[in-house]
Amino acid sequence: MMRSTGYALFGLVLWLSVSGCHRDHEQSMLHPAAEASAHIAWLWWILFGICTAVFGSVMALLWVAIRRPSLTSADGDTAKVANVDAATVGSGRRDTRPLSPLGNGFVIASGIVFPAIVLLGILILSVNSQFVLTPPETTRTVRVVGHMWWWEVRYPDEQIVTANEIYIPVGEPVRIELTSADVIHSLWVPNLQGKMDLLPDQTNVTWLQADRPGRFRGICAEYCGVQHAKMGLLVVALPRDEYDEWIAQHQQPPIAEEIELVSRGREVFFASTCHNCHAIEGTSAVGVRGPDLTHMGSRQTIGAGLLPNNRGNLIGWISNPQALKPGNLMPRTHVAPDDLHALAAYLESLK
């Protein structure tokens, strides 16, 4: 029964890994979209194969050990009895129990020699992978600063500041410099790359590269306080021309449509407390405690990967951020419903 449970469980992992292809898998290390993550996924399947074989053989051996007919070396071999050491021989006493037919030789062969060979192989595999995964040369750099519980994203060369979204060109490695403004966070975008910590002490470096266009979800992987669970981000890989377009657009100050609702929303924004914490380039809003809102309208999500960015969600978020992400630093805003609508329209217009 024990072993059949084991088989069932291993069957389960195989089935789930192979059959799960119909889903999006925007946050899965088994569905790599980059050389680095593909290499690690390959590594996993190799390790899985080796370990399954080892596990299967050890369990089979254990099964045989307890199931095979009674067998002791004492059957016709009375000389081979237990630990007769000098003192015991001297006093004429010996162990009354027969020994196992297997001895140290078996333990050394199967417990030292065999694992040593397998583990040496794994060590070589590991070191090789570390070489394969050395950061490639690149001129593109993105700085990511971890905050409780959102990501500040800066393009130092392009002079762009955004939040919770990293745009990268397909097929080109981007150097990612990581640091933290408060506690330790960890950047993990499983489809693209292993994780790397964001420390307040030092700048860590990793890289992201996507081999196909797409949206890949990332999440903070180091426990960082009350809303660690909802500290998500998006990595968007765009074909080169679209990427250049995105850069160009984000280098411009936001162009708000001049309709009445939007201008009223702008008034609400500056009349209330929003600008204390948020910045919008080219305006008097220069707050730094919350994410930069310069191109808020072109973001895909709000609340650090929490909800799709649309007017309904924006209104819900602004009116009570504590309901959606309890404990986050944005307080509940007391804005009249009509004003709220206008405010959302203004933010949506910042493209």
Add this chain to the structure above:
Amino acid sequence: MSSDSSSEMRLQQTWAPARGFPGVLAEVNNQIIGKRFMITAFVFFMLGGVLALLMRIQLAASDNHFLGPQTYNELFTMHGSTMMFLFAVPFLEGLALYLLPMMIGARDVAFPRLTAYGYWLYLFGGVLFYASFLFGAVPDIGWFGYTPLSTSRFTGLSTDFWLLGLSLVEVAGLTAAIEIVVTILKFRAPGMTIGRLPLFILSLLVVGVMILIAFTVLLTATVLLELDRATNTAFFDVERGGNNLLWQHLFWFFGHPEVYIMFLPATGIISMVIPVFARRPVVGYVLIAAAILVTGFVSFGLWVHHMFAAGLPALSMTFFTAASLMIAIASGVQVFAWIATLWGSRPELKPPFLFALGFMFLFVLGGLTGVMVAVVPFDQQVHDTYFIVAHFHYVLIGGVLFPIFSGVYYWLPKMTGRLFSDSLGRLNFWLTFIGFNLTFFPMHIMGFLGMPRRVYTYPRHLELDGYNLLSTFGAGLMSIGAVVFLYDLVRGLTRGEAASDNPWDGDSLEWSVSSPPPNFGFIRFPVVTGRHPLWQADVTEAPDDSALGRLREALAFEPQTWRGTMVTDATDATPQAIQYLASPTFVPMWAAVGTLAAAVGVLAQAYILSAAGLAVLIISVFIWLLPRESVMRRLRESELPASTGLPVLSSGSVATGWWGMVGFLTLLGSSFAALIYSYFYIRLFSPQWPPSGSDLPNLPLGSAAYACLVVAGVIHCWGMSRFRAAAESSARAALVIGSAVAVGFLALQGWDWSRQNFTHQSHAYGSLYFVISGTLSLLVVLGLAFSLTCLKRIGRTDRRDLANVTLHLEMTQMLWATISVIGVLVFLTLYATPYLL
């Protein structure tokens, strides 16, 4: 025979447990305290299990609102801390304290009062930890308490509850470690050489040493963090030159050995159970013993594999990969030795053995995922995901809890004198085993599909609902298993059949005493001639005409009017002396109350309470350590030295106290090693050392101060040799002069403190300077206390107490020698290296 029964009665009276209230608070006997440890640990286990169930309910579905984020974070912090600090280690310590003397043929452990003190600290620490619920300040920083989240900038009182509660438990672990190591070294039955130790005992010996080193490092780290929080030092404050990765290094230097501190005794249990069920000696005893030693040793070189995503140099990580893989070989040896032992033995599938089999299944699986995560790039993907949650629960529940269950079913008949139900035991096994796999196997996959650890919820679009629901269902099954176990326990205790002395046909000495055993275990000490004493013909009998046989009869029922046991040589276990063991006393409890008050004082920032607590602690320790005249008189008047040829007072490596001191000095060494490591680690990442605005240390002044310390050490050693040469007046003079020179050190060090233009709060450099030299100065004060108490006794006590005075002086000398060595290292660190590097 009638004289035998009256002797037995008197022995029983001497060892009678304290009754009534407050008598129970004075208890010091290892069996009773051991049971208290196990029961308390089991209560914490149930609490930790309830916390886990609540978490599983929250995670059963995506975007669930059963628990809020704050509550969830508190629960996982409490769950992890409870299971690691309040369940696994204390339970194994309790089991060890209970069984150890019985398995090696002794009557109690080496320091009964220390056993009691450790228990009280453990209980108080655990209760203090859970008291955080009453104050609405439940720790929420995870069981690892990473800085800076755990600094005062981000968390309040809750973290103090965590740090102080756990500090008490850590000290309890240290006391148990000294207890276990010294008992194993000094109380073994004649003939039980190191090479014949039961493997469970051997694993405890290794683990005891590991605890001394690892727990001390953790304790040092928690003290540094608490100093940052309470006194505003800067060890972990980046702004002032501190370093956050330092915490991770110190924590995992403890944290990884911790896993093996739990796992090795667990494999020790398996190595006891499997041969008994195979009805034959274990195969590869020496190989298993070597594997235990290698595991213990290598486990201190693995800590960085918890930090593969922290941005450390790649080359250093390769080293840790290799070390991690090496430990897999040591585990493999044990597994194959057990398989070889079982080969064709047709074992009966009774509960202890079933749990041992379940252990092998789960542990091999968890060990293999452990090999996977030693591979750096793979780990960088699965690190801090549910894959890791799955991995370490396979290792900890499979590798520790299953062996604990195996051991509990195995030894319960001995402890209680009752037999328990095989069918209920089997039911518990299958519920736990299937429930466990359903709970934790899917977590491997959740990790691959993007579920990080320590999240209170996950979005629906990750499509993890199915796995999580399965996992929650499995957790439910496991808890039904726990209920079945509890029912079995109650049923067995009230209605179970009486157990024979050796219901499993076991091979080790504990099965030769009655079930349940008397408090003193053995009337006559056993004599051991092999690794499986009870399986050897007439093994516990030494021929009556041999020297050992005569000694055995002379010591039967003896000592009768005071608690005592025989001391043997640390390696070959030949009889050396008789050791007096304390009777029930309230002193350990008062010492623990004082320790608790000191901790609560820090927690509440009521430092007057801390001072009072410290005073109670110091007074208790004085009463505890200084010999009492009533006891000394009894020992002087004892006839045992005449009838047995063994002394009742001893010194040097014969005495347990001497070994206890060695344990304490190991602990000191480990603590200063951690402090000096911190110094150089912080320095390595500092652009300027000392920081600008602070002068280089004053080398002449420092040299003078620390030269005093060395001189004080040398004079104390000289005094010891004078004492041995019976020149008592020069020995007294040495103590006086040595102490005076040490006071000179304190004065010079104090002068150096006063002339600094920075404080312990200015920067990490200042924190290190003041804390390291301050700790050393405290140690010097302790040394002075030893010297002065010695001075009071030399030449002023009964000649028959000479051995005891010698021991006192030996301890003093060892302490001063250690202080001198530490002093030189501290001098080089604080005063010399800023010039050199």
